[in-house]
Amino acid sequence: MAAARQVVGEHAGRDGFFLVEDLVGADDCARYAARLNEYASGRRAAPDGIRLQREPALDRSGEVRPDGGDIRKVDGLFHDDLLHGLITSEQVQHFVRALVGEPPRLFRATALMKPAAVGSEKGQHQDSPYWPIEPMSLWSCWIPFDDATLDNGCLTVVPGSHRRGALPHVQTQDDFVVPAEHYDPAALVPVPMRRGSALFFHSLLLHGSAANTSGDPRRAVTMSYVGPGHRYTGTPPAPEYPAVTR
Numbered sequence: 001m002a003a004a005r006q007v008v009g010e011h012a013g014r015d016g017f018f019l020v021e022d023l024v025g026a027d028d029c030a031r032y033a034a035r036l037n038e039y040a041s042g043r044r045a046a047p048d049g050i051r052l053q054r055e056p057a058l059d060r061s062g063e064v065r066p067d068g069g070d071i072r073k074v075d076g077l078f079h080d081d082l083l084h085g086l087i088t089s090e091q092v093q094h095f096v097r098a099l100v101g102e103p104p105r106l107f108r109a110t111a112l113m114k115p116a117a118v119g120s121e122k123g124q125h126q127d128s129p130y131w132p133i134e135p136m137s138l139w140s141c142w143i144p145f146d147d148a149t150l151d152n153g154c155l156t157v158v159p160g161s162h163r164r165g166a167l168p169h170v171q172t173q174d175d176f177v178v179p180a181e182h183y184d185p186a187a188l189v190p191v192p193m194r195r196g197s198a199l200f201f202h203s204l205l206l207h208g209s210a211a212n213t214s215g216d217p218r219r220a221v222t223m224s225y226v227g228p229g230h231r232y233t234g235t236p237p238a239p240e241y242p243a244v245t246r
C-alpha cells in the first residue's frame with residue numbers, strides 16, 4: 001500500500017489521473033478481450049446483468065456488422081466470472097483503496113469496445129455529472145486490452161481539470177459533452193497506452209476519446225469505485241453497490 005499512497009499523493013490531487021504501466025499481463029488481456037468478443041458476437045449467452053449497446057449510428061441505419069463489430073459497450077461486467085476477477089483484483093484494489101478509502105464498492109464496470117473503423121468518438125466530458133453520487137470524487141480505472149493509440153481512440157485528458165468542479169454539459173445526438181468554450185482544446189493531452197496499462201482518473205477529470213479510424217478494435221474496460229464517504233443522491237431506492245474486497 002505504501003507505493004500506492006505515494007503515487008496517489010504525488011499525482012492524483014494535482015493532475016486528477018495517473019498511469020500505472022503494465023498492470024495486467026498480455027495473456028490476461030487476451031483472455032479478457034476474447035471474453036468480451038464472445039458476448040459482442042453472441043457466441044456466449046450474457047448472464048443476467050450484462051447488457052450490450054450497439055454503435056448508435058449503426059443502430060439508426062439498422063446495419064449489422066459480423067462478429068460483434070457493431071457493439072459499442074458491454075455493461076455489467078461484475079456479473080462475468082472472468083472480468084469479476086479483474087474488478088476485484090488486488091493489483092487494482094491496491095490503488096482504489098488509497099483513492100476512495102475502505103471498503104471500496106463498485107459503481108460500474110463496462111467495456112468500451114471501440115470496434116474497427118466504426119468505433120465512435122466519445123466527446124470531452126466529466127463522469128460525475130452523469131452519476132447520482134455525492135461527493136463528486138469517484139475514481140475509475142481504465143485498462144485497454146489492445147494497445148490504445150492515436151489512430152484507434154486512446155483516451156485524451158485535460159490535466160488538473162477535476163479541480164474546476166462540475167462543468168456545464170450539453171446533450172448532442174449520441175453524447176453528453178462539455179462544449180469547447182468551457183476548456184482550452186490546446187490543453188487536451190492524448191494518453192497512448194500499452195495494453196494492460198491502467199489509467200486511474202478522478203470522476204471530474206475532463207476526458208474523452210477520438211473515433212477509431214484503424215482497422216482493429218480498441219477494447220478497454222472502465223471500472224469506477226465509490227468509498228465509504230460517498231452517498232447515492234438519485235431516486236430511491238438506492239442501489240446496492242457490490243463490495244469488491246475479497
Ligand SMILES: O=C(O)CCC(=O)C(=O)O
Nearest residue numbers: 112122127142209220222
Ligand atoms: O473508453 C473510452 O473511449 C471512453 C471511456 C470513458 O469515457 C470512461 O471510462 O469514463
